[in-house]
Amino acid sequence: MIFVLSAVSPEKMPLVLQNIKKVLKPNGHVLLRDYATGDLAQERFSSKDQQISDNFYVRGDGTRAYYFSNDYLKSLFEESGFRVEELDVYCKQVENRSRELVMNRRWIQAVFQFANCSNSSGKASMNNDHLGIGNNNSLVKESATDEEVDISQGLAAEMFGMLPSKYDETVEVRVGDQNLRINLLSKEYQHTCRSTGLMLWESARLMSSIIAGNPSIVAGKKVLELGSGCAGICSMAAVQRADLVVATDGDAKSLDLLVQNVASNLSEPFISMLITMKLEWGNKEDTDAVKELNAGGFDVILGTDVTYASDAILPLFATAKELAAPSRDGEKKEPAALILCHVVRRVDEPSIILAASRFGFKLVDKWTAAAPSQSQSIISSWFLKSGCEIYIPSRALNILYFQAGAGNK
Secondary structure, X not given: OEOXXXXXXXXXXXXXXXXXXXXXXXXXXXXXXXXXOOOHHHHHHHHOOOEEEOOEEEOOOOOEEEOEOHHHHHHHHHHXXXXXXXXXXXXXXXXXXXXXXXXXEEEEEEEEEEOOOOOOOOOOOOOOOOOOOOOOOOOOEEEOOOOOOOOOOOHHHHHHOOOOOOOEEEEEEEEOOEEEEEEEEOHHHHHHOOOHHHOOOHHHHHHHHHHHHOHHHOOOOEEEEEOOOOOOHHHHHHOOOXXXXXXXXOOHHHHHHHHHHHHHHOOOOHHHHEEEEEOOOOOHHHHHHHHHHOOOOEOEXXXXXXXXXXXXXXXXXXXXXXXXXXXXXXXXXXXXXXXXXXXXXXXXXXXXXXXXXHOXXXXXXXXXXXXXXXXXXXXHHHHHOOOOOOOOOOOOEEEEEEEEOOOOO
């Protein structure tokens, strides 16, 4: 079991071990390697408010990671009827001297045998040499390359302590009649990344496909994307018909890569109509800078997977309220729309909807890929247009459609 058990919720781990017992031969062993408490990745998760419970975290892509202590793992297996033969924590300290960075990687490695199995003399020897580790489990210092190492280590790093040769990955995304080539952080390095904006979220794929198939959503309007990350594919889809598109993010690395992606995929006049800006939600200076760019406010505000952190929900809606185009008496113009596409993670939808109402956003339609018929009219019509091919990458995706100017003030 190589980095397997950590992906399971703690309450389900005993069930996994019961299933393991069913397929073990007499004298069979379970060889395990997984994350240990105190690993670099756990420290980074803790700093990003991604903790579900003790030593249990959610990654940016929704997958889970548990970090084992010796006592917990020993107790878990013993309670399921296993005997511990070996149990150690292996540490590796990787140093990048040029950047004065030291990375402490920790893995737990163990050998278990089902306690009811006879311990015959023909049993295979399970020493460290057999496992390919060697007998020295002390800290080992290695000289790293000059590449940036504070973003992530990939699967090879998780298992063997090796540094990746590069961090960039290029993916091709079809959005309407556009073939976009997006540079981002490789998936295998994303789990310890400090920024969630250096990856391409499935919600962005869905929303960009909707916009490309339904240009009337943004046609002739001023569009703001919140938390666009490095990809910006929703903004690049919107700029084909909108009057102005502003793509924003609060992370400097994401913005730098976003600028590169926009420049490599758009040409004039569209590249001049898509502006990238720093916008940290709740930051008055950032908000005022966006207001100066477009004093009249935005007709459409987009957000894809921007609702996963509970402490960011209120600043998100407060910022959207400040930047939404106000309704004016006597005008037939539709109220400003706030469209959120996401996978429900730690913040449930009732909490999101309640927070939105506090800042004057009324929910007028909702849609879920698992039950699309629940949509009233607005969102469902996006999927019904003749010849409109909309890519739905996940059945867990949801869309909330709000209008500004309603609810509690």
